[in-house]
Amino acid sequence: MPHFTPRRDWAPLSEEEWAALLPHLRDAALPGRPLADPRGRMDAILHMAVADLPWRLLPERFGKPDTVSRHFRRLTHAGLWLRLLEALADRRCPPGLRAIEYWLCRAARRAMRLLQMRGLVLARRLGLYTALPMVPWMMPDPDLSEWLFRRIWRAIADIPRRWPPPGFLRVAGKVLVTAGGRPVWSKRFAPP
Numbered sequence: 001m002p003h004f005t006p007r008r009d010w011a012p013l014s015e016e017e018w019a020a021l022l023p024h025l026r027d028a029a030l031p032g033r034p035l036a037d038p039r040g041r042m043d044a045i046l047h048m049a050v051a052d053l054p055w056r057l058l059p060e061r062f063g064k065p066d067t068v069s070r071h072f073r074r075l076t077h078a079g080l081w082l083r084l085l086e087a088l089a090d091r092r093c094p095p096g097l098r099a100i101e102y103w104l105c106r107a108a109r110r111a112m113r114l115l116q117m118r119g120l121v122l123a124r125r126l127g128l129y130t131a132l133p134m135v136p137w138m139m140p141d142p143d144l145s146e147w148l149f150r151r152i153w154r155a156i157a158d159i160p161r162r163w164p165p166p167g168f169l170r171v172a173g174k175v176l177v178t179a180g181g182r183p184v185w186s187k188r189f190a191p192p
Contacts, residue, residue: 002127002136008102010050012043020096024084030074044068045075046100049107072107073114081108082115082122089126105130117142145179152176 013021018039025038035041044062048055055069062068075081084104087093097104105123108131112119121142123131132139152172 002129005102005105005128005130008050008100010047010103013039013046013100014096016096017100018042018096020094021100024080024087030071030078035071041068041071045072046103046107048072049110050103052106052110072111076111076114081111082119084108085123085126085128085131088128101128102130109133141179145176148172148175148179 021042025042040062044058045068047062048058048068055065058065058068081104084097085108087097088101088104105128108115108119108123108128112123112131112133117140120132120139123129124136124139124141125143129136152175155168
């Protein structure tokens with residue numbers, strides 16, 4: 001069921017939360033040297049996602065901001081946030097993972113610039129609106145656009161040997177633009 005996840009302040013991951021998150025991190029095995037403290041790195045990423053601050057303002061106890069942001073980008077390219085969103089939408093989601101749903105959605109929202117339309121469509125289809133960078137009714141809806149596009153072309157093809165009625169194409173174009181979302185994104189419309 002589509003919903004906004006209730007806000008939860010950041011705290012270090014508990015044992016149960018870390019145990020629920022660890023199998024997904026193993027699936028995103030990254031090349032190179034293994035991390036000395038993967039739990040601390042994930043705490044840093046989730047802290048910055050919830051705080052919604054630039055990486056340069058990462059507290060010193062978490063390490064270098066460039067290192068943490070680079071790890072975040074690598075996890076994003078490995079598909080971790082998409083897999084976590086799918087796991088959260090699953091009915092059999094473990095309680096430890098469900099407890100940090102807000103944090104994971106915020107991290108996925110931070111990754112949307114890299115995930116692009118693929119991430120937006122997945123978060124919208126799964127109904128995890130907190131993972132979207134703005135409220136869903138202001139965003140493009142690719143499913144609706146595709147449906148409208150097919151309906152308009154079917155309507156045009158069903159008209160035998162004559163042009164569509166006057167004004168039909170103008171109205172159809174406006175409907176497709178509306179289905180494509182607002183042209184300007186604003187922080188004012190960002191979800192909680």
